[in-house]
Amino acid sequence: MIDFSLPDDTRLLVDTVQRFVETEVQPLEEEVEREGRVPAERLEGVRAKARDLGLFAMNMPLEVGGGGLSCLEHCLVEEQLGKTTDALIRRVFGQVYPMLMACRGEQVEHYLLPTVRGEKVCAMAITEPGAGSDAASISTTAHFDGDTWVLNGSKHFISDGDIADYTIVMALTDRDKRARGGITLFLVDRGHPGFSVARTQPMMGHRGYGHAELFFENCRIPGEAVLGEVGNGFKLIMQSVLQIRLAHIGARAVGMAQRALEMMRTYAGERRQFGQPIGDFQMVQKMIADSATEIFAVKMMVLNAAWEIDQGLEPRDKVSMIKVAASEMQGRVVDRAIQVFGGMGYAKELPLERMYRDARVTRIYDGTSEIHRMLIARSTIKNGLHL
Numbered sequence: 001m002i003d004f005s006l007p008d009d010t011r012l013l014v015d016t017v018q019r020f021v022e023t024e025v026q027p028l029e030e031e032v033e034r035e036g037r038v039p040a041e042r043l044e045g046v047r048a049k050a051r052d053l054g055l056f057a058m059n060m061p062l063e064v065g066g067g068g069l070s071c072l073e074h075c076l077v078e079e080q081l082g083k084t085t086d087a088l089i090r091r092v093f094g095q096v097y098p099m100l101m102a103c104r105g106e107q108v109e110h111y112l113l114p115t116v117r118g119e120k121v122c123a124m125a126i127t128e129p130g131a132g133s134d135a136a137s138i139s140t141t142a143h144f145d146g147d148t149w150v151l152n153g154s155k156h157f158i159s160d161g162d163i164a165d166y167t168i169v170m171a172l173t174d175r176d177k178r179a180r181g182g183i184t185l186f187l188v189d190r191g192h193p194g195f196s197v198a199r200t201q202p203m204m205g206h207r208g209y210g211h212a213e214l215f216f217e218n219c220r221i222p223g224e225a226v227l228g229e230v231g232n233g234f235k236l237i238m239q240s241v242l243q244i245r246l247a248h249i250g251a252r253a254v255g256m257a258q259r260a261l262e263m264m265r266t267y268a269g270e271r272r273q274f275g276q277p278i279g280d281f282q283m284v285q286k287m288i289a290d291s292a293t294e295i296f297a298v299k300m301m302v303l304n305a306a307w308e309i310d311q312g313l314e315p316r317d318k319v320s321m322i323k324v325a326a327s328e329m330q331g332r333v334v335d336r337a338i339q340v341f342g343g344m345g346y347a348k349e350l351p352l353e354r355m356y357r358d359a360r361v362t363r364i365y366d367g368t369s370e371i372h373r374m375l376i377a378r379s380t381i382k383n384g385l386h387l
Contacts, residue, residue, distance in 0.1 A: 013077065017077050018080045021081065025046065025092055028046070029351060029354070032208040033085075033208070037209075051118065056093060056116075058094075059074050059243070065117060071247075072310055074247050075247050076303075077251075078247040081255060083255045083256065083258065085208060085354070086206050086208075086358065089252075090159075094116070095160065097168065099185065099236050099240045100168075102227050111166060111187055121160055123160045123166075123167040124159070125168065125214055126138070128140060129154065132368075133371040136179035138153070138170060139153055139172065140171045140172060140216065142171035142186060143173070148220045149222075149226070151195075152217065152219070154213065156201065157211050158213070159209060160209055163209075165189070166190060168186070168227060170184075170234075171184055171185075173230060174231060180234075183231070184226060186227065187221075187226075187227050188225065193219065193220065194219030195219045197213070197215075199212070200213075205354065205357030206358055242315070243309060245322070246309070246322060249323055249366060250305075253359075256330055256334065259351075259355070260336075261292060263337055263341075263352065264340045265279075268340060284340055287339065287340060290332075291333045301318070302326070304318070305319055305322060316375075320375050323372045327359075328369060331359045338356060
């Protein structure tokens with residue numbers, strides 16, 4: 001018998017996060033959209049409350065000061081976080097990349113622990129003008145010279161790259177091996193000689209934080225700046241990306257879609273046309289029914305894959321399926337919500353307009369829908385479908 005019930009402490013955590021997002025975080029959204037930044041004077045109080053409740057860096061292990069959540073618990077929490085903006089999630093709850101657990105020696109005190117405490121901001125620099133979905137095709141290089149590494153190349157669309165205290169940089173250390181032992185991760189401090197932020201790229205959505213273009217010109221960093229082991233960078237990224245894609249895209253997409261559906265449901269009961277609530281019209285009912293069905297399906301996919309990760313498995317095909325299904329479901333549900341609201345759905349007065357713009361990019365980053373479909377198809381043709 002399969003038990004789908006949640007333990008009381010997990011349910012309490014989810015309820016706590018839900019209330020916190022609704023009462024403390026969502027009220028900041030309008031100002032973030034209007035000003036294009038997270039208001040520092042209001043942010044610190046909200047972030048302090050999140051820390052006091054144990055809601056900061058929840059994805060990190062207890063031994064380094066994180067929340068110690070399982071992958072399943074993390075996804076349930078991220079579902080609630082998906083009901084607000086990405087900028088506020090980053091600032092209030094912390095954007096701590098799991099590959100930082102590879103820190104060793106002085107790196108632990110200098111990078112890992114301050115980031116988990118919220119004292120430092122970290123950026124992850126993988127994407128380049130010529131390397132998006134195909135991350136292994138990067139051209140940024142690093143070669144060892146004496147006792148230092150010399151970085152050369154550029155990155156773009158790097159979230160928080162303009163304000164990060166340090167950046168995890170993926171660079172090519174062996175052109176022949178590439179993803180099979182030729183890619184390494186480096187920890188590079190802000191302001192290090194040879195490291196510069198060229199500009200931030202204005203985006204359609206995801207306002208409130210920067211998406212920067214970074215340059216490395218004969219940037220000499222210490223030999224001990226390697227994160228993990230030389231040549232093991234691509235493997236380290238791939239080990240972390242499963243849970244990142246699952247939680248940050250899959251679970252958050254469910255959360256955003258749930259918020260849109262709740263708005264749709266409420267409005268359909270209140271808005272009257274032709275003498276009756278629009279929720280009585282079958283075409284509106286279809287949009288609500290389709291949305292509820294698709295949200296449920298994706299949520300079950302997310303929880304199933306999260307459970308497998310907690311069992312020590314690596315459900316790569318499932319996570320690719322979730323990346324496609326969640327990102328496309330999210331867009332459809334928000335689009336339907338705008339249709340139900342009509343002109344008001346298109347107005348900036350409601351969050352749906354912002355949600356519509358924010359949802360669009362999830363079909364692009366962390367591998368486009370087309371790339372993930374290709375991976376799913378190749379694996380299915382080669383190995384069959386194993387669910």
